[in-house]
Amino acid sequence: MKKLVLSLLLLSGAGIVNGQQKNLSMLDAMSNVRTTLAPAKLENLQFLYGTEEYLYTKKVNNETVWFKGSAADQEGKPFLTLSQLNQKLSTANQKAQKIMPAIRFNQEKNWIITANGSTLAFNPVSNTFTVITESQLAGKDKAERSVAGYTAYLENYNLFVSDGKTAKQVTNDGTGNIVYASSVHRDEFGIKKGTYWSNDGKQLAFYRMDQSMVADYPIIDWTSRPAKNVNIKYPMAGDKIHEVTVGVYNTQNQAVVYLKTGVPADQYLTNIAWSPDDKFVYIAVLNRGQNHMELKQFNAQTGNYIKTLFEERDDKYVEPLVPVLFLKNDPKQFIWQSNRDGWNHLYLYNAQGKLIKQLTKGKWEVLEVKGFDASGDNLFYESTEESPITKNLYVVNIKSGKSKRITSGFAVHKTEISTSGNTVLDYFSSTKNPGTVDLIEVKKGLKKQLFQAEDPLKDYKLGESSIFTIKGKAGDAIYCNLFKPVNLDSTKKHPVIVYWYGGSHAQLIRDQWNGGAGNYWFQYLAEQGFVVMVIDTRGSDNRGKAFEQSMFRRVGDVQMEDMMSAVTYLKGLPYTDAENMGLFGWSFGGFNTVDFMLNHPDVFKAAVAGGAVTNWNFYEAMYTERYMDTPQENPEGYAATNLTNQIQKLKGKLLLIHGLQDNVVLQQHTVELVKKAVDDNIQVDYMIYPGHEHNVIGKDRTHLYQKVTDYFMQNLK
Known part of the structure; x- marks a missing residue:
């Protein structure tokens, strides 16, 4: 559901206290934040x-x-x-x-x-x-160039490879049902594309996806007269899913072989990687139940299965996200990322699949591997070792396993490393710092400031904000970000708005400028007199496996528990109006919002749920079955999270928002819920955004947030 998260990450924010006189407009909050009100940078x-x-x-x-x-x-x-x-x-x-x-x-x-x-x-x-790639080739669908000068691309559903002069048609049976060289498995498991060039650029591994067995789903194009139906393939939970294979095209003999990945056909082929000598292809093969992963090796010339290097099992689910990374100076060893010990860490293996050692360890997450230094002896990575809400750069020596922190300061750091590994460009920000760029000399430990951004909001009246934790029902530290109204009068009661997501692969609260958000909407609400809280419940990212997996088979339950802890905290503040509180969430957060409004109907007076899943039977198999198993395996869980059948419990005001062309969370979710509300004589409000898919973007985004703001103004003030 990473694709669902994009709009959500744009919502989390943080500000600073100021005594200036300007007020943010909605245009400032939603549009100028990317131009005149964005922090300057290099x-x-x-x-x-x-x-x-x-x-x-x-x-x-x-x-x-x-x-x-x-x-x-x-x-x-x-x-x-x-x-x-x-x-x-x-x-x-x-x-x-x-x-x-x-x-x-x-x-x-x-x-x-x-x-x-x-x-x-x-x-x-x-x-x-x-000329590396002519404009004609560069403009082709899914075009990707190799280091040897070949360019792979799609045309009329089929895969072509060009050497810059002539093009070879690699496949001939491509259709809307037989999809080549494209992302598969609904972009889950870290998959972002469908072609993978070998190291020497002369062989191409590519996906072939047969989705003929997947039911068609209608998405209506409303721009034509009359409107027309455009079918997509959408595998719902428990139904038939597409079948994927991996081909290898050799530019030298123009031959294609398909890797013998075996049965069952409804397995997931993830994290494709080449061996350093380009003789083998490695695939993390995951069963449909997503609780058993096998790292398999295949011969790139024959397609034959060689062996399984190792396996990972989990009583809930395994989620491989990053391919094997061979050492720069030793092709007989590679690094694998796994959260098998409860946290995402780095493991060193030999090419036979024997574990040599765990390179990183602790109750924190490795977020990204940045690469080796020139010698190949040291590997740079970014992690949350300091705090779940910061990110820092570290380097680990492969032989000794000893790590050293490179960046400093409680902040979120984004880094680039020189070819040698001797120098680092470090851009970082915090809730109090709009942005700094430092140059770090790694061996000497010296740091020089290259740039400091000015506060773009220094002339604006802002509400005070603070990041803190509350204790959840299960004992977890739950991160919150609270925005107080501008010119807070602690003797008066102020209406409250809470924003959340609560699903995997999303973290709303980070100690960086504006929380990494793309807008200042929370501060805009604070100007209107609202207390605003953002919360990362269990199920959120970068807090370890147990924190995320706590929602297994009953999504929403632990999120509602953590929200009740936040509500208790809010009610304990002397300046909050417990009778006038609102709740807002999008996508998974939209599901959580409707779920909470139905199962805790007397807490929030009004709520807005955008692009909400309301019946997990209607959501895609790859994501849903990871957290819920199939409907056949977990009928009780699916029944408990079918919000349509619970709409009669609604007491507060509820605004449902959906993009009319949403191909991620299908609009059928909202339509079904509205139909049941009508049948049960329950009043709900409903807003559509024609021309938009799952995220409302462009100029209409300002309209969306004005709609949400107006709804809370009308119902909470």
């Missing part, structure tokens, strides 16, 4: 490949100019202007650019330039250009 910051020097862009006389700096010269000096770039382009008979194009300096020795739809490589030593 744009396009990156290392120059193979050096400790860094590059960034800034405006000079209204023109974008690249600047270069280093530890010795952190002020930076002009490195590349548009006129200088156009001079280089003209000598190679390339078209001049009107504005500075996107350039990547940090991935290889050549500068990679995207211009006029084409991808160019500029060699700064020979001062020559090479």
Whole structure:
């Protein structure tokens, strides 16, 4: 359900106390937050490949100019202007650019330039250009280029591979039912694409998905006259799911083999990776029950199954998310990420599948592996070791297993590491700091500040906000973020709005500027006199396996328990109006919101649920069955979470919002709930957003938040 989370992460925020006089408008909160009210930063910051020097862009006389700096010269000096770039382009008979194009300096020795739809490589030593991908190829569906110069793409449902001169049609049976080279399994298990080039760029592993056995589901296109039906394939919980295989295309002999992944056909083939010598392909194969994972090795030339390196089992579920990572200096060892001990950590294996040692350990999560240093002896990673609401960079020595923290300061750090591993660019922010960029020399432990952003809200009246924890019913520390009304009068009662999500792969509360949110809506509400609370209940991300798995087979129950703990806290504050409280959530948070309103009908006076799951029988199999098992295996759990059949318990005001073309949480959820409300003579409010899928984006997003704000203003004030 990661795709459901996008809109939710844009909602969490934090502010600072100020005594200035401006008020935020809804336009400020929802649109200007990305422009005039966004913290300044060093744009396009990156290392120059193979050096400790860094590059960034800034405006000079209204023109974008690249600047270069280093530890010795952190002020930076002009490195590349548009006129200088156009001079280089003209000598190679390339078209001049009107504005500075996107350039990547940090991935290889050549500068990679995207211009006029084409991808160019500029060699700064020979001062020559090479066309990597022509605009015609770059614009193809699912286009992906290999290091050897081949480009894979889709056309008329089939997979093609071009060497830049001629294109080879690799498959011939592609249709709407037979899908090639695309993301599979509804983008679960860390899958984001469908093609995987070998290290030398001469072999291509690709997905083939047969979804002919999956029922069609209608999504109506309302823009035509008359409206027309557009079918999608949507495998619901307990029903037939698509069948996936993996092919390998060899550009040298133009042959295709399919890996012999075996039966049953309704298994999940996840986390595809190549061996360093490109002889083997590794796949984390997960059963449909998602409680048994086997890391399997296949011969890339024959497709034959070689062996299972190791297995992971769990009485609830296993969720592989990251492929194997072979060591830079030893092709006979690799790193595997797993939460088998309760927290996501790094494990070192040999190529035969024997565990050598656990590299990281503790009650915290490894969030991302950033890569090796030049020697390959050390691996950089980001984790929550300091706190669940911060992120820091660490480095672990592969041989000794000893880790060292690189970044400092209680904040969320985003880092880039030089090719050598000797220098780190560290961008970080906190709820009190809109953004800092430091340059860190790893071995010396030296740190130099390159940039400090000014507070973009310094002229605005803001409510005081604070992050803290409350104790949940099960004893867990539950993180909350509380926004007090502007000019709070603690002798008066103020209406309350609570926002939540409470599902996996989402964390709303982080100690970074504005909580990482894309808007200032919470502060806007504080200006309107509301107390606002954001809460991360059990089920949320980055708190360990037990915290997330607590909702297994009965989603919503632990979330409601934690919400009741938050309600108790809120009622204990002298300035909150317990008779006028509102609840808001989107997607999984929308489900939680409706669930709470029906099962605790006397707590919140009004609620808004957007894109809400109201019957898990109607949600996609890959996500639902992980947390709920199938309807056949868990009929009691599905019955208890079928909110449609409980609508008669509603007492407060409820606004349901749905994108009319939602292909993630189907609008059938809301329609079914509304129909049952009508049948039972229960009043609910209903708003649709034509043209939008699961997330309401663009200019209509401001309309959405005005709608939600108005609803709470009408019912709570």
